[in-house]
Amino acid sequence: xxxxLRDAIRDLVxxxxxxxxxxxxxxxxxxxxHEVARQGKRELTLVRMTPDVVYDxxxxxxxxxxxxxxxxxxxxxxxxxxxxxxxxxxxxxxxxIEEHSHxxxxxxxAAGAANLPFGVLRGYRGDLSAHTRVETVTCPFTxxxxxxxxxxxxxxxxxxAQQADLRGNVQLWGILGVQKxxxxxxxxxxxxxxxxxxxxxxxSGAIVLPSWVIDAVSLAPxxxxxxxxxxxxxxxxxxxVAWDEISRDRDRFRAWMQRHVLDTADITEYHASLAxxxxxx
Amino acid sequence: MSTNGDGGFSAxxxxxxxxxxxxxxxTVCFVGIxxxxxxxxxxxxxxxxxCVLVYESxxxxxxxxxxxxxxxxxxxxxxxxxxxxxxxxFAYWLQGNRIxxxxxxxxxxxxxxxxxxxxxxxxxxxxxxLPGGGGAPEIATGVRDVFVMLRQTPRSFVERLxxxxxxxxRVRVVVTDLGILEPHDGELTLVGVHPGVDVEDVxxxxxxxxxxxxxxxxxxxxxxxxxxxxxxxxPKGRA
Numbered sequence: 001x002x003x004x005l006r007d008a009i010r011d012l013v014x015x016x017x018x019x020x021x022x023x024x025x026x027x028x029x030x031x032x033x034h035e036v037a038r039q040g041k042r043e044l045t046l047v048r049m050t051p052d053v054v055y056d057x058x059x060x061x062x063x064x065x066x067x068x069x070x071x072x073x074x075x076x077x078x079x080x081x082x083x084x085x086x087x088x089x090x091x092x093x094x095x096x097i098e099e100h101s102h103x104x105x106x107x108x109x110a111a112g113a114a115n116l117p118f119g120v121l122r123g124y125r126g127d128l129s130a131h132t133r134v135e136t137v138t139c140p141f142t143x144x145x146x147x148x149x150x151x152x153x154x155x156x157x158x159x160x161a162q163q164a165d166l167r168g169n170v171q172l173w174g175i176l177g178v179q180k181x182x183x184x185x186x187x188x189x190x191x192x193x194x195x196x197x198x199x200x201x202x203x204s205g206a207i208v209l210p211s212w213v214i215d216a217v218s219l220a221p222x223x224x225x226x227x228x229x230x231x232x233x234x235x236x237x238x239x240x241v242a243w244d245e246i247s248r249d250r251d252r253f254r255a256w257m258q259r260h261v262l263d264t265a266d267i268t269e270y271h272a273s274l275a276x277x278x279x280x281x
Numbered sequence: 282m283s284t285n286g287d288g289g290f291s292a293x294x295x296x297x298x299x300x301x302x303x304x305x306x307x308t309v310c311f312v313g314i315x316x317x318x319x320x321x322x323x324x325x326x327x328x329x330x331x332c333v334l335v336y337e338s339x340x341x342x343x344x345x346x347x348x349x350x351x352x353x354x355x356x357x358x359x360x361x362x363x364x365x366x367x368x369x370x371f372a373y374w375l376q377g378n379r380i381x382x383x384x385x386x387x388x389x390x391x392x393x394x395x396x397x398x399x400x401x402x403x404x405x406x407x408x409x410x411l412p413g414g415g416g417a418p419e420i421a422t423g424v425r426d427v428f429v430m431l432r433q434t435p436r437s438f439v440e441r442l443x444x445x446x447x448x449x450x451r452v453r454v455v456v457t458d459l460g461i462l463e464p465h466d467g468e469l470t471l472v473g474v475h476p477g478v479d480v481e482d483v484x485x486x487x488x489x490x491x492x493x494x495x496x497x498x499x500x501x502x503x504x505x506x507x508x509x510x511x512x513x514x515x516p517k518g519r520a
Contacts, residue, residue: 024338024367025353049367050415073412075351076314080412087410099399102337103375103419106368122376123419126395126445131404174358175338178367205364230355237350 001168001217005266008190008216009035013044017155020047020186021054023227024177025075025235029160030054031223031267032192037061038262047154049105049178050075053226053243056082057261059095060253066096068152070105077240081247091250099132104149109178111151112185118148157186160224161209162231164193165200168211173203174230180207189213192220194232220267225274290503292432292458294511295475297323298503300384300430300456309333309381311420314352316430317384319515320456322348326510335380337416339365348515371416375423383424385417385447386431389439392468392489394429394449396421397442404444414446421447433457439488459483461500468492475500 021029033054045066060082086095107119124134124147137148159179161172170191183189226239246256264270300320306329312321325332334343338353342362387396402408455462461473470492484491
């Protein structure tokens with residue numbers, strides 16, 4: 001149940017899969033994303049409401065052929081330059097996009113978790129409906145016309161959480177995002193955690209994911225960096241600002257990925273490489 | 282108006298103050314990051330202590346002491362009355378008509394208050410790929426009143442949007458670095474200018490033939506109380 005992250009990614013993420021690494025600014029599974037890049041997974045359809053730095057990295061490394069998303073920026077900073085380069089110039093490879101609104105994508109995940117074929121909402125006024133997969137359905141009771149979005153059913157969901165117990169039950173708290181829906185909508189699930197404890201202590205407002213809806217739990221302390229884990233460490237806002245510069249230039253981006261991701265074996269070495277960079281700066 | 286001009290306040294500060302003044306006490310505000318967050322927090326710290334800040338990350342009733350960089354900063358969850366999932370936020374709270382005011386920004390606006398935050402150029406072959414709509418399309422149709430905050434230039438105030446990300450039906454006010462626009466009979470009309478700004482400056486910064494109200498008023502400059510509260514939230518005076 002609790003396995004090395006390298007093994008979890010190797011066994012559960014396949015080339016061509018639809019993969020959702022979820023996290024709404026909090027608990028973003030960066031360590032898992034880095035392992036996907038290290039293993040050179042290809043042709044992935046990446047799904048995430050708010051693809052930020054970790055998807056910028058995977059797209060820039062050529063792991064993705066498609067991105068399904070609802071807001072693709074560097075929160076509080078600006079654009080994602082690798083995403084832009086892929087969309088605007090096809091570098092390093094062409095990237096198909098399927099764009100939704102937050103409300104639409106949240107409804108699509110909830111429909112997937114509920115094993116329904118589509119999600120329904122009032123929305124999609126404006127031009128996006130002409131460029132994405134959304135249809136109109138009529139309420140059979142009131143006649144009201146509503147937007148329908150196809151359910152999201154990822155092959156793999158990957159989320160980060162604060163704790164797992166020894167049997168692989170997982171607890172996460174703070175900003176919850178859409179992780180529960182992503183896990184329950186997916187065929188396979190990987191959870192990385194800050195720590196493994198003997199027994200989970202109930203937390204106010206927490207979600208518990210029982211071990212039997214999870215395929216692999218991997219220990220990855222600091223595995224959300226530069227995102228954060230509520231109660232463990234804060235968001236590294238300086239890193240998000242720095243990423244704007246690092247990611248602007250293709251060569252600088254590749255050099256950064258080489259040094260801090262491809263040339264490191266795991267999350268411990270990743271953090272050591274960042275610390276060494278600060279020490280030599 | 283120049284940044285840190287005669288009155289000793291920046292254009293961003295003037296925008297935040299003018300938007301904050303429009304938030305009545307008790308208002309439930311759906312807040313994005315940047316200037317809207319600054320404005321809503323300023324309102325809460327001055328004349329509207331009981332206004333409720335809702336961030337789309339799921340934090341309801343957040344009371345941050347300093348301005349967050351992202352809508353998901355930990356302090357928002359720590360200080361919130363409750364934290365809900367993102368699907369719940371959009372389905373129960375926004376679509377459920379629980380939000381009074383939604384703040385939106387954009388790269389482009391047209392005379393009807395329609396907004397573009399998706400692409401510059403053609404959608405399939407964009408000149409500039411912007412982050413996209415995120416919550417905006419349903420915020421624009423799910424709240425009672427939309428407040429837009431946007432710097433005013435001919436490139437942002439355009440005759441025709443490259444893409445309509447959200448519709449302008451519920452836009453009640455547009456606060457810019459030059460003045461205040463409100464819809465009159467469905468068309469944005471200049472109703473106020475900030476201190477030191479001429480009506481002609483605003484006309485020149487608008488990409489369409491701007492309608493001007495008969496009695497354009499001059500915005501009150503930020504008071505000492507407003508500026509002091511603003512700079513406690515954001516010491517550098519930037520957004």
